[in-house]
């Protein structure tokens with residue numbers, strides 16, 4: 001029997017971490033993820049977990065300590081957001097290259113400048129080429145569920161993983177959610193058997209050696225393969241978890257897409273807003289749907305292409321701008337995922353909600369209205385738009 | 392030329408599973424100046440052995456018997472640390 005509780009996104013992630021009971025957590029607090037570290041450190045102080053907790057002096061140190069810890073074979077986690085994740089950046093690539101399954105409980109927040117503590121996806125979109133598995137959550141329930149799954153996914157793939165919720169919208173929003181029993185979580189993740197450890201004197205190894213022109217390329221190629229293989233492992237773990245929790249987890253969620261003529265693609269909390277508008281449009285006979293990406297890295301390109309190719313007009317919503325003049329990162333990815341199809345959908349891009357700007361039902365209705373116009377005229381008036389900015 | 396392993400044959404994560412394998416990777420070629428040890432002057436205080444950052448001073452039975460030029464980088468620390476009155480190590484230009 002699962003318990004129903006009221007929790008914020010941060011509380012739900014801290015609760016998941018308590019149930020995971022990692023060997024090591026090295027973390028530095030940053031808004032809006034501070035509470036995760038704070039709540040978890042109280043679990044440590046109260047003896048509710050066996051975790052070795054390292055309060056470090058920066059996020060760069062946090063990730064460095066996590067790498068050292070994971071290289072010994074310890075199950076290792078941390079939490080961060082925004083500038084904190086940006087400060088970890090150098091070490092994130094090292095975690096991937098050393099194939100260490102560190103898990104971050106992340107909270108999405110805008111990047112400076114200007115300084116802003118509210119939600120957008122600029123922080124996590126900035127690590128999209130780092131080889132980390134990236135999972136986005138729509139609400140506190142998904143943040144909790146995804147974090148538990150991420151531990152198993154990361155360990156099975158020997159790759160690091162980050163699970164995120166949206167800053168304040170989810171992290172500080174209270175909702176009712178279901179928890180698994182402690183034992184169910186422990187049985188699900190199992191004992192961690194690291195593929196290697198730095199501290200076995202019987203079997204000394206070198207971790208992080210120098211590679212020149214003769215080996216670097218081969219090592220990068222094998223890491224690329226690990227990311228390629230990760231997708232099937234993510235699907236498998238998600239299915240196991242869906243079975244355990246009775247909540248369905250896939251690479252992405254399809255909401256009323258079967259016969260949809262137009263669809264929105266979005267990550268995170270805005271999916272909830274879009275679902276409300278879709279129900280409203282459907283009641284008027286308008287065939288609108290939603291595709292919510294859960295696993296953003298590795299990018300489910302083939303799977304997305306199959307689904308999206310059937311939908312004539314698609315709007316991709318990006319809560320980050322790539323500043324490449326090509327639109328947001330999700331738009332760029334989806335465009336290239338569809339490029340080789342015989343029949344391609346019409347795609348438009350909206351940069352929305354930067355710095356925590358509210359994205360309301362009204363905004364989503366506006367997007368579907370634009371899609372309707374594309375369906376009616378067959379023409380895209382403007383392919384990249386900023387949704388909700390003062391013009 | 393020795394055939395190098397392909398990407399599928401390598402251990403994961405760039406690990407090196409063989410202990411002490413750095414010995415197989417000769418790095419003495421980076422040197423532009425070279426220490427020359429004079430056995431007759433040397434008092435075997437082992438300062439050079441302690442300070443050499445590359446473990447390139449070869450010691451047998453408590454006595455310096457030579458320098459391992461396969462790894463010595465020519466940093467000159469040994470010459471600097473040798474007691475000035477003894478000056479048993481001189482640095483000369485490397486010629487290959």
Ligand code: SF4
Pocket residue numbers: 425426442443444445446447448458462463464465466467468469470
């Ligand atoms: S020159 Fe430097 S590396 Fe070479 S033996 Fe002397 S101290 Fe060692």
Ligand code: SF4
Pocket residue numbers: 428432433434435436437438439440455469472473474477478479480
């Ligand atoms: S420091 Fe000089 S005197 Fe001392 S052992 Fe080395 S070479 Fe000999």
